[in-house]
Amino acid sequence: MKKYWTFIFLLIAGNSLLAQGVRVNLYGSYVFDDYFEAYADSYNYYHGTIEGGFQWGAGIEYSLRPTYSVELLYLRQDTHAPTTWQSGQFVAVTTDDLTLDINYMMLAGNRHVHSQNGKLESYGGLMAGVGTLNVTNESTNNSSSLTKFAWGIRLGCNIWATETVAIKVQAQLVSAVQAAGGGAYIGTGGGGVSVNSYSTIYQFSLGGGLSYKLGKRNQPAEKAN
Template identity: 45%
Template sequence: MKKLLGFTCLFCLAALLQSAQAQKIRLNAYAGYVFDDNVDSYYSNTSYFNGTIQGSFQWGAGIEYRLHDAYGIELLYYRQDTKAPITYYDYNSLREKYSNVDVAVNYILIGGARNFARSERFEPYGGFMLGVGIIDAENPDTDFKGSATKFAWGLRLGTNIWTSGAIGLKLQAQLLSCTQAAGGGIYFGTGGVGTGVSTYSSMLQFGLGGGLTFRLQGAKK
């Protein structure tokens, strides 16, 4: 699945870069902080977990194709490496356990952007994002490793501040959600093969940050 997603992204990037000879293309670099998000699920007194996906640094990049002066579409990639202190019921020991799970969250998204430019320098924008979230996790106490690919969506609101004709500063607030992404059976190693918690909890992450935007002008006809 990951190879297919990677190939799809490379194909889209190649197609967009090829079209840069006749269209405006923007390259965007992102950096920011994602805040804590609580995850929990209770199915029964022997099937539950609760904890926090801790806030941490998030970085990313995107390539934006300008459909119109006021509209664009962007292929985005975000990456976050963090910890998740989790309390869960362990089927092997038949008791409650605590682990500080290593988590890597990857988002691959297609985002639309609507600009509300009031001047050549300031370019406010907002938009909606859809795609997938790929979550890899490892429980250091059990050496259990798991991965899941889930539907993801997001909202963003920000502004570009152009310092020159081609380079701008980006300020942005965003909300990202990965539907039913955190699960006991996938992440926490709560039991052996064929056992473990099978319930899930959706992730909802709020972030603040910014970055740089580079405007590429295609060759004139």
């Protein structure tokens, strides 16, 4: 699955570079902790925390018009998820420190608003795609991978230092639906906790990055009379 999405990303990126009105965006942000849990009863449950950390990524953005654009982007975070679980009345409570790699492949639609002098460009938009979680239980040396639908929302601004390079400042929320729990935690309880429910991940981040204009540059939208 990862190889497939990587191929699609590179294919679209290569074709986009030949087009006009294209930007290459680089992202770096801090993702805050996210708590997850699921309980069947007092003896069948799990809960844990996806630890905060650095998230990086890149995207290819194409301007449909000066105020609208679409972007294909990839985001990644390597982190840990300390998880406590119990699978049965006569099973001891256990805590495992899981290694977690989170990958997002998203398609975003953006709305841009330009300042009068064109130096400041605010934007916001919605994202949809997939989130892939690669989980390794270090105590059992077992691992698994899970791919789920993901969505996101973001708000930020581009501060244009030159005509072609901007500094990005951005707040973002990305969610992987029903992506924590169940079979993802291979090795807990001898092969997975008996709680069948899943917990949705919500990852809020603050950060920024850089934006590079390629090809023909769009002019700011004309001011209304």
